[in-house]
Amino acid sequence: MLAKRKAAARSNTGKSSRKADLPEVVYYVELHGSIKIGYSSNYLSRMTDYPPDAKLLAVELGGRSLETKRLREFQEYRVARREWHSKGSRLMEHIATLPRSAA
Template sequence: MPERGAPLELCASHLMVAYDWVARDVGVTDLLPSPCLACGSRLGVRYPSGWLCAICEWRLGELPDDAASARVDVVYYVRAGDRIKIGTSGNPRGRLAALHWDQLLAFERGGRTLEQRRHAQFAAHRYPGSEWFASNEPLLAHIAALSAGVDDPWNEYARWVSEALALR
């Protein structure tokens, strides 16, 4: 079904494909998901392959040498349209740079076991064969609980990495 008001008679999914086609070369200037680790800027350019800082061209996902040795596994929650992905990574910057998503909703400290528990917890809303879930009240309530008091999930992740480094 064509998207209302779209300049072409395409559904939302096909409009996104066309958008990605153009954006792969020109990028889209927007706020970085977290401050640049190299210069602190919040302004970035998003390409289908990932983010670059608009000021110093640091690639989101690259870590400073001192942070590269600290691994913190997290379960991440990202939104793309009306779908929510629940995934896990020990390198969320690199992982999220490889995905197409609209908004980082929350991080939860934990690895594959916790991710599998969350998949089972929200299984009634899961898109078969994927880690994507239809937006639903129980999942949104869980995400709201995780993000309560957290202004930026990347700051929380940076704190966890800092704690892991301090423990070494």
């Protein structure tokens, strides 16, 4: 199943899954009621590392420094490890302003 998801991620872009194919983004994933704020240079491939019920909510262009900024900005909602957050109002409002893909 994982191989199928990775192949789908590659076919969705029309390109291979090499780093140069997609911009660096900060992504927001919902899984089991929590929001993960993460960074990736290939978010479509990264999504294949999550369980099938994970939902990509949004992405925003930017690298590790933007991820660090967002983690600090929404630290009041942190629930478990550093990158997992509850669905706080400011976080969800921010996500609502972002696109679901970087394409």
